Amino acid sequence: MMEDVVSENDDKPTARPRRYDCDVLVVGGGIVGLSTAYALTRARPGVRVVVLEKEARPALHQTGRNSGVIHSGIYYRPGSLKARFAAQGAAEMVKFCAEHDIPHEVTGKLIVATERDELPRLHALAQRGRENGIPLRELGPAQITEREPHVTGQAAIHVATTGICDYPAVAAALARLACDAGAEVRYASRVTAIDRRDGVGVAVRTASGAVLRARALVNCAGLHSDSVARLAGDAPPARIVPFRGEYYELVPSSADLVRGLVYPVPDPAFPFLGVHLTRGIDGGVHIGPNAVPALAREGYDWRTAHPRELAATLAWPGSWRIARRHWRYGxxxxxxxxxxxxxxxxxRRLLPEITEEDLRPAPAGVRAQAVLRDGTLVDDFLIDEAPHTVHVLNAPSPAATASLPIGREIAGRVLAGLATLAG
Known part of the structure; x- marks a missing residue:
């Protein structure tokens, strides 16, 4: 058990045995952190879970600033966590939304090759989708026009299981369900210090000065996940390099140019899907994202810069290696x-009729892209375990789609660690 002994000059809470405030502390109130809390309460009723979220409400960053797509899993390497969780998560997400009256729709989507030299990549993508068990159809130009009259292309893949939903509403439902089962979500609770004692547990201090003691900690801090890992005394193998995704939306008078979801053939060298067209749950059509380096972890425009965070990004060798390797794309x-x-x-490659006047700026998002020291962009979920802690260091798209099975995976690892400690 744990008791804090904190002096005025200490940067970290130190601890000696006494008691725990909870069994598991979850840092981060995005969809992955809340799904983990929900999964913990379902897997072990009575487990004491506290979620610490630095913002005043959940889902204000990656969860609330994405395109709202329920991804099918077609893109991901067979056997990867992303491939396994996406297909399973898509079906579960549709069911969850239906059960909890959350706006959603299974729309299907087109992945369109606009140039002949993209056809081999399109066919390879179709093969990958089949390996992942994704139902799909390959279409010719006339069939593209039947589904999307204003879109042109050489060929396309139609993926029937793709959909759209309101992910902030999903996050709110997960928080409510977890709290109904006994968990607690504390907002405006930014973690500033972590002290871990082998065989004892974890003590965490928040910016308000509150100290909580737990048997285990789960780091689902998204854009700040590597920083939280370092607070815990760990050396994460990757660093977060933030990329801003910039969006436009069609003005209402042009929204009927797009019926559903239309994507280009992705470049396999990058974990980004390219500028695509997404009719959202509100009926509006978002276009993007355009991916550029952000000057802060939460840098949603060029005016927002955080010198310390930017310096940390530039000090990471992987950042420079990305720049050298991919400068032309960037x-x-x-x-x-x-x-x-x-x-x-x-x-206009996808939608030739579009003009500048048809587009107006829409809110941007920032992707927490984990980058290894050698400049490799981590393309799968990266979950690192240490004593009393589980760090989710990379939860890229389709993390929102796959949040329910991801939450169970993380919860299983935490509970297994607690069982080992108890044994």
Whole structure:
């Protein structure tokens, strides 16, 4: 058990045995953290769970700033966690939304090759989808026009299981269900210090000065996950390099140009899906994202910069290796960020009728991209375990889609660790 002994000069809470405030502390109130709390309460009724979220409400960052797509799992390497969790998570997400009256729709989507040299990649993607058990159809130009009259392409894949939903509403439902089962979600609770004692547990201090003691900690801090891991005294193998996803939306008078979801053929060298067209649950059509480096972990525009965070990003060797390796791709993204005309040109590959006047800016998001020291972009979920802790260091798309099975996976690891300690 644990009791805090904190002096005015200490940066960390130190601890000696006394008692626990809870069994598991979850850092981060996004959809993955809340799904983990929900899964813990379902797997072991009576377990005491506290979620610490630094914002005033849940889902204000990656969960609430994505395109709202329920991904099918077609893109992901067979056998990867992403492939396994996406297909399972998509079906579960649709069922969860239906059970809890959350707006959603299974729309299907088109992945369109606009140039002949993209056809081999499109066919390879179809093969990967079949290996992952994804139902799909390959379409020709006439069939593309039947589904999306204003979209042009050489060929396409139709994926029937893709859909859309309201992920902030999903996160709110997970928080409510977890709290109904006895968990607690504390907002405005930014973690500033973590002290871990082998065989004892974890003590965490928040910015308000509150100290909580737990048997185990789960780090689901998203954009700040590597920083939380370092607070715990661990050396994560990757660092978060933030990429801002910039969006436009169609003005209402042009929204009927897109019926559903339309994606380009992705470049397999990057974990980004390219500029795509998404009719959301509200009926509006979002176009993007354009991916550029962010100047802060929460840098949602070029005006927002955090010198300390930017310095940490630039100090990580992997950041420079990405820049050297992919400067040509990155320069194109930057050009589209700074030029609406260039962005419009990219959109017109899929939607030739579009003009600059059809587009208006929409809220941006920031992706917490984990990058290894050698510059490798981590393309799968990265979960690292240490004494009394589980760190979710990379939870890229389709993390929202797959949040229910991911939450169970993380909860299982935490409970297994607690059982080992008890034994």
């Amino acid at each position: 320069s194109g993204e930057l050009h589209r960020s700074l030029s609406k005309a260039a962005f419009t040109t990219a959109v």
